[in-house]
Amino acid sequence: MMAHNDVNKIDDFDIYMKKGGTNNVDDMLNYISKMGSPELEEPSPAKSESRAARFMVEGADYYMGKYFEQALESFNWSIMEALHPVLEDSPVAQEESTNPQEEEDLFSVPPVRPSKYGGADKGEIRALTRAFACRSLILFDLQLYELSLREVELFFEYACDEEDLSVMQARKAEIIKKLKDIKERDCLDADSANQNKDSHGDHSHSSEPSLQTLRPVDVSLRNEILESFERVEIPKVAECNQSTPALSSALRVSNIEGKGRGIIATRDISPGEIVAVDRAFSAFTQNYDHLPLTCATCLRVSMLPLPCPGCSQVVFCSKSCRDRGLSEDHWLECKIQPQIKEKAFKVTMGACKLLKTFNHAQIDKLTKELRAEEESSSGPDRIKGFSPGGTYSSESYRSFHHLYYDMENRTPKNLFGICKGALRVAKMVTVSGRYFVDDGGKAVTPKMEEFLNLCRTIVVNVEIMLKNSFECGWPDGVKYSGVFPTASLFNHSCYPSVGYKEYGRHMVLFSKLPIKAGEEVTIGYTEPFYYSDRDERRDNLKSYGFTCTCRACKENWYLYQSLPFLELKCTLCHHGTVGAQLVCGDCLNLQKLNEPDGVLEREESEIKSTLELIRNNIVSLEWRKPDKNELDLVSLSKKIELLHKHVAGPCKALMILMNVIDAWI
Template identity: 30%
Template sequence: MSDSLGIDSQVQKLIAELGSNFDGVLKQYHGNLNTLDMFSLFWSLKEAHETLTPKIPISRKSKEDSEKFRKEGNKAFEKKNRSEALKLYNKSIVNAPHPPLRIGDDIQADSQQKPDYETEALSLAYANRSAVLFELQQYEDCLSDIQRAMENGYPENLRQKLIKRKESCSIALNNPSGERKRLLTRYLVKPPRISESNPAIPSLSNSVKMAVSSSVGRYLVAQREIKPGEVLAVEEIYCKSMTHQYLQTHCNTCFIRCLIPLPCPTCSEIVFCSNECREEGLSGQHRLECNILPYLGTMNTSMIIPYKILTRTPFRHLKKLLQLYKEEKESKMAGALGFNARGIYDSEDYRTMCCLVTNQEKRDQRSLFTICAGAFILTKLLLLNQEYFLDEMGSYCEPTQDDIVVVGGALFYHVMSDLSNGHRYGELQASGGSDGAPEIQNIGAWISPTLSLANHSCDQSVITCNKGNLGVMTAIQTILPGQEVTTGYLKGYGAQSVSIRREILAKHYHFECSCPACKENWPTFANLPESFQMKCWRCFHFVNRSDGQCSSCGEDYTTGGGNDTYNWKHVDEEVGLAVLGFLRMRKNFKTARLDFKYEDLKVTIKLIEIMDKYIILPNKIYANAKVFLAAQMRNQRDFVQIKEGFS
């Protein structure tokens, strides 16, 4: 993740306002000071309140805007440009004044009651969208829009044409010979599962445990031999956020692409893919962002994720929980942090998000000052929102100075932890590449506590990615008992030189990598050796092909047998056949596709296992196999296929 919060211009204005006092203020920000004290100091700066208080644009529904988009849609529809007409009718619906929605038994979306004449714009937009959906043979969706138009005050004198369209839809749907292609087809992949959970960390496989060291802190280690392709962790994503450009093309709840969206009844910023997702969003976190989303939605995800982490925990519980976690940090060993009273590391428990690494002590003063500015802005947004500081009865209560500092200090912490632990949220696009191959498009970010335990290696042993609302960790090489389970924070050794990798890691993650690829300065992919050398199991030097002896310790590999040696000629033949099988498969399978066969994975996994066991690394064919396996593992996720011309 980037170390930028996207607030540099605001911070520069504050620094200019502080003038000669800035250096004195900056000296009070250092890694050994706690976040509460640093935030309290920041909150006391009148210059901060003058320059950083957000000015939130108004995002109200507009009959005029709705009418404008609808008329533009009509022009596109008349020109038979159905895809453009659909987009414009969607905008008309999103901007139209909306009546209240009842969510559950007793919760209503916070939109003002609209008389029929005000909701007429919404009804007209739904009716017009139903027309283009009918032309596109999306009959079920057409019927839904006709129903919505009727429910929202569609004019009586125009209803007859909707009734006829409804009848035509029913006839078409009852015609078994009619061929219809959906604009958007959603393909669901069976969610990955772990065979047996770690009893203390349920999101982890029992093949993995958490360990602690003074040099790297908490990390993950294998408890038994792990095979390539094995799922090691499946965890519900704790928080996720979309980048601004996707807010009106993807569902705000499930993040799936939607071509026929439903609006929020209050704001014009986001969309939902279904009534179910809309109900979940309006009764959940969207309620806490709706009226500030015109400002919050434009911010970097490294600001939005901390806001969502904090607001998952109601304010009436927050102070008590933060005090408890503070006491736990002071009394418990590092390896016990995040575990509840039952000794469980529960991914849904806020305490697990309060013990992630922040690298606070390694950040320079300017970085801490900027992050504190970010926390200040988020706290201001919470105050402007008036949906977070609620009492037991759900009524707004004016926060005290102490309340504000507690919340701001927590946000300060979560911004730092997200910068060190966040993941990019990828969407699989079924035909995104120039050659028709699937592509992973980053549309946002996410964070989860268990998957954050894996440390970095430039030759990572696992991949970590999102699959729907799950974070999943999968092995891409053999991991022996006692070996660390490592993920990758950036492009690996094959794509970047060691100097570039170390520069990026030092800047954004504040450590110098000491993985084998860095310590031994492995070459990039283009310069990796294609030929392979077998390794001695005793000293790990290469075995001479001329006499079958280890080049260093002299161990004999001409006969083999047992657990100490092997017959080098037999292994040479076995490796050669595995390489040949992999290269043959790759020749016919030029890119990672969606329609892969499990046999292709078996061929790849077999090669990786054999080379892990017998071959000196790095090696180009081995690296190629790991990249291929990683791509296939990433592609095993839900995706949508969109009709050509409607992307």
């Protein structure tokens, strides 16, 4: 049996090195694990009825003073802190996935039933039900009757107090009456509108309740709540690659000489095409200040969150997000969330979350198989990360494990610190009773070898995560770091052909330049060439283990302020031309003989109109999505293709149009 150790009393790195320490992870973990052996600390209480009651009183005071926003925040905190009953058994809600799992892929994350969360009896959860009741009251006052009814239904789902039930039955009847009155008024307005349309033309009528009685601050809060319930449609690829479902059929994964894996175009791609939609295998944040309003599953801001039944640190925007979140990467961290928040373990815990709902026996088996694949020339090394059935899934632990990392180039002191953090988090995970379990799911005490295997896995996950994380989230929410196994296969260029945008846990990748069939498709790991000079870019890329040799670096292109506005090349001799001319003076007569159909004249005219558009709207085109009457996406794509075909080198005009693509996706 292992002796559990107090890693907080570990001697510093210098003492380790003086004792003959090496830069080997196993040596470091063995050394750190032998420092002391006190008992494991128990997790602090995840929820507290007393804390929930304090927030309830605070919220009531705000409500009486008509400070609705502050009252709503307090009631949200009360809901998070309140004890929660055990969830009823229900199937995990599976949103449409961009990465369908294969039945034969044992690396797919095993689902966990939500019934394993919560534990209070209905008689112990009055704080929870009363907080739902108070939220419904605020929403009623804001004339958000449908949402108020939602809160009432949540109250009835858990309430058992007869007095409270009687009050809420009356409120439910009042809400239903309000909704009925609005519906009847809408019908009358519709009849009136039809009569007016027949006699005086079309008139628009709003089905919204009258907001004249609300203060401006209440109208603002009302709109904010409504916006948090608006669903944003995530763009999709037109046709998926069958072997790599996150990719468009226009792309494929390939081994590229000198680079390892990369992405190649299988056909010509126009600017503005969606070429991939990936979902984060896992996501974590170091910003815990705004978690009460951020759904842990879709990362959307939620003004009326649902609590995690097991901890007071995580919320969800809906029952479907709650079911998925509880069956994915929140499973392992739920019981130890208080320690994660109180201590500086957030990055390391983010790496531990990547284990999702696997237990130690499953991970030990998987890591042995994956190491064998790495060492075997006949395994998935043909293109790493692909299953035996030939599929690369972003939801598979295999795909995550085979992402690039480089532990050898990390300094010994830095690596020592990561190992210390891994042991700390491994201790907490052991206490949680959810990782080291027997076949029946009962917590067991691990052997030292099993404990160190977990530590080693966490260290490797930290390395993979640090080398392959992208920022994700929503513009109005908390920023997360997410690991996207498919997006991580794209190699870097300081002049990338593809850009990307975050949609919560999803990353949407789109072409910014014309891409020819057979060309490598690239993204930018750092700022593009026109924002920073070559030395600074290369310095920023050192952590990725390569020196960039893209065209922008080879030719040392200028920063944006030094770029020409436009520089075209002669289509015949490829020398520079003047203005928007596509043929230089020396080749003009030859062009007239060889191009009688006027193709170049038409392209010259289109270039002139494009330059006029940019000069007239240079500020707006850089910073906002143009009006469709001004420039639609199809026209924008054609203009980029035209300039890209004829420019002699990088220029402001092309960079501006490429940036406008970002506003359209």
